Amino acid sequence: xxxxxxxxxxxxxxxxxxxxxxxxxxxxxxxxxxxxxxxxxxxxxxxxxxxxxxxxxxxxxxxxxxxxxxxxxxxxxxxxxxxxxxxxxxxxxxxxxxxxxxxxxxxxxxxxxxxxxxxxxxxxxxxxxxxxxxxxxxxxxxxxxxxxxxxxxxxxxxxxxxxxxxxxxxx
Ligand code: IMP
Ligand code: MG
Numbered sequence: 001x002x003x004x005x006x007x008x009x010x011x012x013x014x015x016x017x018x019x020x021x022x023x024x025x026x027x028x029x030x031x032x033x034x035x036x037x038x039x040x041x042x043x044x045x046x047x048x049x050x051x052x053x054x055x056x057x058x059x060x061x062x063x064x065x066x067x068x069x070x071x072x073x074x075x076x077x078x079x080x081x082x083x084x085x086x087x088x089x090x091x092x093x094x095x096x097x098x099x100x101x102x103x104x105x106x107x108x109x110x111x112x113x114x115x116x117x118x119x120x121x122x123x124x125x126x127x128x129x130x131x132x133x134x135x136x137x138x139x140x141x142x143x144x145x146x147x148x149x150x151x152x153x154x155x156x157x158x159x160x161x162x163x164x165x166x167x168x169x170x171x
Contacts (some may be wrong), residue, residue, distance in 0.1 A: 001169050001171055002169070002170045002171075003150070003151075003160075003163075003167040003168075003169060003170075004167055004168055004169075004170050005165050005166075005167050006144065006147075006149060006165075006166050006167055006168050007142070007144075007152075007165060007166040008074075008165050009152075009164040009165045010112055011165075012047075012124075012141075012152055012165065012166065013047075015124070015141045015142060016027055016047045016048055016051060016124075016141070017042070017051055017140060019048060019051070019122065019139050020048055020050075021051070022026075022139060023048075023052060023054070023092065023122065023139060024051070024052050024053040024054050027052075027054040027090060027092075028052075028053075028054055029054075030054060030055070030090050031056075031057070031089070031090065031096045032054050032055065032056045032057070032090050032091075032092055033050070033056075033057045033058075033059060033084060033086060033089050033090065033091050033092070034048075034049055034052075034057070034058050034059070034092050034094055034095070035059050035060070035061060035082065035091060035092065035093050035094060035111075035153070036054055036058065036060045036061070036094050037061055037062075037063055037093065037094065037095050037096070037103075037107065038060055038061065038062040038063075038080065039062070039153070039155070039163075040095075040096035040097065040153045040155065041094050041095055041096040041124075041153060041163065042153055042161075043152050043153035043161070044094065044096055044124045044141075044152060044153055045058075045094045048082070048094060048122070049138055057084070059078065059082045059083055059084045060082070061078060061080055061081060061082055061107065062078065062079045062080035063076055063077070063078055063079070063103055063106065063107060064076070064077055064079055065077075065103055067101065076102055076103050076106040076107075078106075078110070085114075086111060086114050086115075086116045086117070087114055087115045087116065088115070088117050089116050090116065090117050090118045091111060091115055091116040091117075091118065091119045091120070092119075092120050092121075092122055092138075092139075093107060093108070093111070093119070093120070093121050093122065094122050094123075095121065095122065095123040095124070096123070096124055096125065096153050096154055097123065097124065097125040097126070097127065097149070097154060098123050098125070098126045098127070098135060098137065099127045099129055100129065101134075101135040102111020104121060104123075104135050105135060107147075108121065108135070120138040120139070121136065121137050121138050122134065122137075122138060122140075123137055123139070123140060123141065124140035124141035124142075124152075125141055125142060125143075125144050125149070125166070126140055126142075126143050126144070127143070127144055127145070127146050128143055128144070128145060129146050144163075144166075147168045147169075148168065148169055149166050149167060149168050149169075150163065150166075150167055150168075150169065151163030151164070151165055151166045151167045152164065152165065152166050154166065157171065
């Protein structure tokens, strides 16, 4: 198996800068709670929050989908909840990648129930796969073709998260 670069570290940096500008503009004058979905989003999240100029707090959830290594099973469980109460607050979910959308759908439904003032979704990557639950992405880094990618937080069996670029695996 070989790793091939799909999105370079420089390209990621410029995507993150652009997203940071958009988000900062939209939340100007408001207080934002950004939610990192562990573990995959950790690196993107760390870079993104440093581009934000609005008043920002950070919180973390951990979600796991059982059953498969390479594809999402749809059986999503939360293994770490937020520390903060989000009622009446502006909340932005920061995802690494949306594939089937099951993971994001689960989190959106859960957090929407807690009556935030607003709830939006930001993701670095979105795969072009057919048949998804309806997810409106408010801030998108870039769409990618339907390949398994690693690096910049994304893993294959917990490996490769530390790579500075997004790579795909070629047999
Ligand atoms: P979804 O529920 O199908 O949208 O999948 C979302 C989760 O599956 C992501 O948060 C990742 O943890 C994982 N995932 C989906 N595609 C990839 C990939 O290409 N590489 C690494 N992880 C992925
Ligand atoms: Mg993930």
